[in-house]
Amino acid sequence: MSRPMIRRALTLMLPLLVLLATPAADAAGMRETGARETGGTLATGGTALVHLGAAPGDYLRGRLTVESGRFDLDLVDGAGVPLRHLGSSIPTAGSFHHVVGAADERLRLRAVEAGRWRIDLDPPIPAALQRAPEPELPSxxxxxxxxxxxxxxxxxxxxxxxxxxxxxxxxxxxxxxxxxxxxxxxxxxxxxxxxxxxxxxxxxxxxxxxxxxxxxxxxxxxxxxxxxxxxxxxxxxxxxxxxxxxxxxxxxxxxxxxxxxxxxxxxxxxxxxxxxxLDDAPAQPWADADASVPHGRLDRLRLASRRLGNTRDITLYRPAGFDPARADTVLLILFDGREYQRKVPVPRILDAMIAAGVIPPVVAVLVDSLDQDTRGRELPGNPDFADMLAEELLPMLRSTAGFTPHPARTVLSGSSFGGLAAMTAALRHPEAFGNVLAMSGSFWWSPPGTPETGREWVAGRVAAATMPPPLRVFLAAGIYETSGDGVTASILDTNRHLRDVLMAKGVWVRHREYATGHDYVAWQGVLSDGLVALFGRDQP
The missing domain is CATH 2.60.40.10 (Immunoglobulins)
Known part of the structure; x- marks a missing residue:
C-alpha cells in the first residue's frame, strides 16, 4: 500500500471507536455501523474510549443509547483526566452537547452494570460555520x-x-x-x-x-x-x-x-x-352611515358628586322624536365619554341605528373621565363610583330628561377599565343596571393586596355568588389582546374565563372575539354589535 493510501486510511479511521482493552472489555462484542456510529459490550467496570473526530472549536452533538446495563459517560483529555461529566448510571439513553477544546479530547464510557451500548455522533459544526442563519423573510x-x-x-x-x-x-x-x-x-x-x-x-x-x-x-x-x-x-x-x-x-x-x-x-x-x-374585516356600517338621518339632541351637563368629591362633564344624547314615556327606550351609560365622541362618533352611530330600526330609541349618557390618574382610581372596581352612578347620575337623568329607565332596559358600557367598571357597578347595583356591554374589559384586574389565589377578582365574585346575578352581558375582546405580564392573565384569556363562569352560573351572556387589538377603531363596531345583541328587534 502506498504512503498516500496509508494516510487516507488512517484519516478515515480517526472518528472510529478506539477501544482500549481492559480485562473487563469484550472486544468481540464491538459493533461499527459507520464513521459516526459505533458500539459494543462492556463487562461491569470495563471502560472504552471514543475519539470525537472533531477539531478545537467544533460544536459536537451526540447520543448514548443503552441497550442493556448502565453506564457512566465523561469527557476526558488525552491523559485521561476528566474534563466534563456527561451522565451517571445512564439506563436507557442520554444526549450531550460540547464545544471541543483540544484535539485529544475523548468520550470515556464505564460500565456500572455490564451491558451493550451505542454512541452516535452528529457531524461536527466547525467554528467557521457557526454563524446565525439568514433571517427568515415571510414577505x-x-x-x-x-x-x-x-x-x-x-x-x-x-x-x-x-x-x-x-x-x-x-x-x-x-x-x-x-x-x-x-x-x-x-x-x-x-x-x-x-x-x-x-x-x-x-x-x-x-x-x-x-x-x-x-x-x-x-x-x-x-x-x-x-x-x-x-x-x-x-x-x-x-x-x-x-x-x-x-x-x-x-x-x-x-x-x-x-x-x-x-x-x-x-x-x-x-x-x-x-x-x-383587510378585505374580510367585518363591516362597520353605522360608523360611516349617511348623516342625512334625523339627529338626536346633545346637551352638555355638569355632574357634581358628593360621593366622589368632584365635578365632571357628561353629555346627554336624546334621540330624534324622543318620547320619555316610551316603554322600550334604552338607557346607555358609556364611560370615557370624551373619547367616545372624539374618536368614535357615538351620536351619529345611534342616529343611524335608530333611524334604520335595528335598535329601539336610545338615550345615552356619556360620562367623562377627569384625567388618567382619576380614571385609574374610579373605574377599576370602585364601589363609590358605582354608587355615584346609581344614587346621583340616575336621579339627575330623571330630573333633566323626565326619563325613568327600567333596569332591564339600562346598560352600562365601556372599554378596557371602562368595561371592568361596567361589570363591577352592575354587580353592585343590579337593581338599577340590568345589562353590561364590556369591550376589551380589563378583567385581569384585582384589588391591591389580593392573594395569588384571588386573581381574576370579577370572575371569582361571580363564581362565589349563591345566586346568579340578574344581568344580561355582552363581552368582546380582540384576538391580539394576548399580552400578559407573567403575573396577570391577558384581556383575551380573562374575558373567555369570565364568559365561562357567567355561563356556568346561568347568566345570559353573548361573547364575541374580533381580529383586532386594544383600540377605539374596533370598539366603534363592537358598541353597535353589543347594542344589537342586547336590544335588537329580535331580542326581548
Missing amino acids: PTIAALARDLARGGDTAGFWAEMARRGTPLVEPADRPDRRIVTFLARGARRNVRLFGGPGTGHDELERLGLSDVWYRSYLLPSETRLAYQLAPDVPEFDGTARERRVAVLATAAADPLNRHPWPADAPDIWARESLLV
Whole structure:
C-alpha cells in the first residue's frame, strides 16, 4: 500500500471507536455501523474510549443509547483526566452537547452494570460555520428586496412602489383566509417600534441589512381591522421598566405612507393613528352611515358628586322624536365619554341605528373621565363610583330628561377599565343596571393586596355568588389582546374565563372575539354589535 493510501486510511479511521482493552472489555462484542456510529459490550467496570473526530472549536452533538446495563459517560483529555461529566448510571439513553477544546479530547464510557451500548455522533459544526442563519423573510417582496440589495441594488424603487401602493404591505398567504402583513418604516437610526397593531408589547421592527428599510411581518386573519402607529428612534435610557415602556409615546405617530388616517381630523401626526383594514374585516356600517338621518339632541351637563368629591362633564344624547314615556327606550351609560365622541362618533352611530330600526330609541349618557390618574382610581372596581352612578347620575337623568329607565332596559358600557367598571357597578347595583356591554374589559384586574389565589377578582365574585346575578352581558375582546405580564392573565384569556363562569352560573351572556387589538377603531363596531345583541328587534 502506498504512503498516500496509508494516510487516507488512517484519516478515515480517526472518528472510529478506539477501544482500549481492559480485562473487563469484550472486544468481540464491538459493533461499527459507520464513521459516526459505533458500539459494543462492556463487562461491569470495563471502560472504552471514543475519539470525537472533531477539531478545537467544533460544536459536537451526540447520543448514548443503552441497550442493556448502565453506564457512566465523561469527557476526558488525552491523559485521561476528566474534563466534563456527561451522565451517571445512564439506563436507557442520554444526549450531550460540547464545544471541543483540544484535539485529544475523548468520550470515556464505564460500565456500572455490564451491558451493550451505542454512541452516535452528529457531524461536527466547525467554528467557521457557526454563524446565525439568514433571517427568515415571510414577505416575498421583502425577500426579493434583500436579494436585490445583496447584488448591489438600492431601495429607491421599493419605496416608490410602497408610496404608490400605501402601507402596510399586504400579500397573499398560504391560505385564503390569511394575509402576510408587513409594517414598514424608513430611515430610523436606532430602532422602530410598532405601537398598537397585532403585536403584544410594542414589537420592534428589524432593519434590512444596512439599508433604510425597517420591517416586521405578521401572518394575520383576513378579518383583521386595527389601528397602529410607528415609533422611530424611541429614547433608550436607564429607568424603570414602566418609564422605558412609555417612552414610545415620545415618537409614536401615524405611518406617513398609510392612506387611511384615523381620526382624519386629528390635529397632528402624533394624535393620528393609521388603519389596517383587510378585505374580510367585518363591516362597520353605522360608523360611516349617511348623516342625512334625523339627529338626536346633545346637551352638555355638569355632574357634581358628593360621593366622589368632584365635578365632571357628561353629555346627554336624546334621540330624534324622543318620547320619555316610551316603554322600550334604552338607557346607555358609556364611560370615557370624551373619547367616545372624539374618536368614535357615538351620536351619529345611534342616529343611524335608530333611524334604520335595528335598535329601539336610545338615550345615552356619556360620562367623562377627569384625567388618567382619576380614571385609574374610579373605574377599576370602585364601589363609590358605582354608587355615584346609581344614587346621583340616575336621579339627575330623571330630573333633566323626565326619563325613568327600567333596569332591564339600562346598560352600562365601556372599554378596557371602562368595561371592568361596567361589570363591577352592575354587580353592585343590579337593581338599577340590568345589562353590561364590556369591550376589551380589563378583567385581569384585582384589588391591591389580593392573594395569588384571588386573581381574576370579577370572575371569582361571580363564581362565589349563591345566586346568579340578574344581568344580561355582552363581552368582546380582540384576538391580539394576548399580552400578559407573567403575573396577570391577558384581556383575551380573562374575558373567555369570565364568559365561562357567567355561563356556568346561568347568566345570559353573548361573547364575541374580533381580529383586532386594544383600540377605539374596533370598539366603534363592537358598541353597535353589543347594542344589537342586547336590544335588537329580535331580542326581548
